[in-house]
Amino acid sequence: MDLAFAFCSVVTLVCAMMVVTRRNPIYGALHLMGFFLGITGLFVLLEAPFVAVLQAIVYVGAILVLFLFVIMLIDTEALVRKSPRSYISRTSSLFVAAALFVGLAAILLRARGLEGGAPGALRDPTFGSTASLSEHLMRGYPLAIEAVSLLVLAALVGAVVVSRRAGHWR
Amino acid sequence: MFTITHVLLLAALLFAIGVYGVIGRKNLLVVLMSIEIMLASVSLTLVAFGREFEGPSGHDGQVLVIFNMAVAAAAAAVGLALLIAFYRQFQTLDSDHANTMKG
Numbered sequence: 001m002d003l004a005f006a007f008c009s010v011v012t013l014v015c016a017m018m019v020v021t022r023r024n025p026i027y028g029a030l031h032l033m034g035f036f037l038g039i040t041g042l043f044v045l046l047e048a049p050f051v052a053v054l055q056a057i058v059y060v061g062a063i064l065v066l067f068l069f070v071i072m073l074i075d076t077e078a079l080v081r082k083s084p085r086s087y088i089s090r091t092s093s094l095f096v097a098a099a100l101f102v103g104l105a106a107i108l109l110r111a112r113g114l115e116g117g118a119p120g121a122l123r124d125p126t127f128g129s130t131a132s133l134s135e136h137l138m139r140g141y142p143l144a145i146e147a148v149s150l151l152v153l154a155a156l157v158g159a160v161v162v163s164r165r166a167g168h169w170r
Numbered sequence: 171m172f173t174i175t176h177v178l179l180l181a182a183l184l185f186a187i188g189v190y191g192v193i194g195r196k197n198l199l200v201v202l203m204s205i206e207i208m209l210a211s212v213s214l215t216l217v218a219f220g221r222e223f224e225g226p227s228g229h230d231g232q233v234l235v236i237f238n239m240a241v242a243a244a245a246a247a248v249g250l251a252l253l254i255a256f257y258r259q260f261q262t263l264d265s266d267h268a269n270t271m272k273g
Binding site: 001002005006009012013016017019020022025028029032035036039042043045046047048050051054055058059062063066067070071073074076079082083087088089090093094096097098100101104105108109127128132133136137140141144148151152154155156158159160162163165 | 171172175176177178179180182183184185186187188189190191193194195196197199200202203204206207210213214217218220221224229230232233235236237239240241242243244245246247248250251252253254255257258262263264265
């Protein structure tokens with residue numbers, strides 16, 4: 001369990017660093033896949049199997065493929081050769097990110113009620129199962145589900161409208 | 171055994187990496203990918219808290235993650251559409267070229 005957690009954390013951290021540091025977005029997208037799969041493993045370790053499967057399907061299966069389609073539409077290699085600098089300001093952004101992490105870590109390490117030790121056995125053996133999770137979702141959040149479906153519809157229409165050629169159809 | 175603090179520290183580190191990508195990189199594709207990294211690290215935090223405070227409403231964390239995924243997918247779709255429009259306009263993905271409104 002510990003070994004699996006260490007493995008998944010190292011995979012996610014290394015892949016996330018590769019995503020933000022590689023010049024060519026193709027390598028970034030491929031490392032993003034490793035990142036999402038590492039997150040999936042962490043979800044499994046945290047007893048969220050349904051969310052883990054959803055993460056694999058939605059992120060690796062849909063969002064990542066969308067990224068790869070866009071990369072294929074755009075000649076990224078030529079763009080990388082064209083732009084000499086790919087960072088706005090490496091040191092200042094590194095400083096901001098490091099300060100943010102130190103702040104978050106300080107809050108986490110001082111938080112009360114989190115030093116409960118290792119996660120013990122689950123009190124509820126059905127916790128995280130598809131049946132109990134979907135019951136909770138459908139019973140507790142019907143309005144939110146409708147709102148999200150509206151949001152996704154709006155995003156669908158918006159994406160088509162924004163990305164069409166100018167004057168293609170009015 | 172790993173504790174919730176380890177998971178939360180990992181999520182904080184991933185979020186910081188995502189922030190670094192968003193504010194430091196010029197390539198808009200990398201910026202969008204960094205946003206996805208930040209969203210995924212927030213999902214990790216939610217699942218960890220749901221696991222820790224399992225109880226009558228213990229599933230709320232995982233339910234929030236499901237909504238987070240829907241919003242992330244919508245954001246990625248609209249963001250990539252904007253990126254394609256940007257590329258058609260400027261023939262580049264460099265955010266420095268987005269200065270048409272500059273006075």
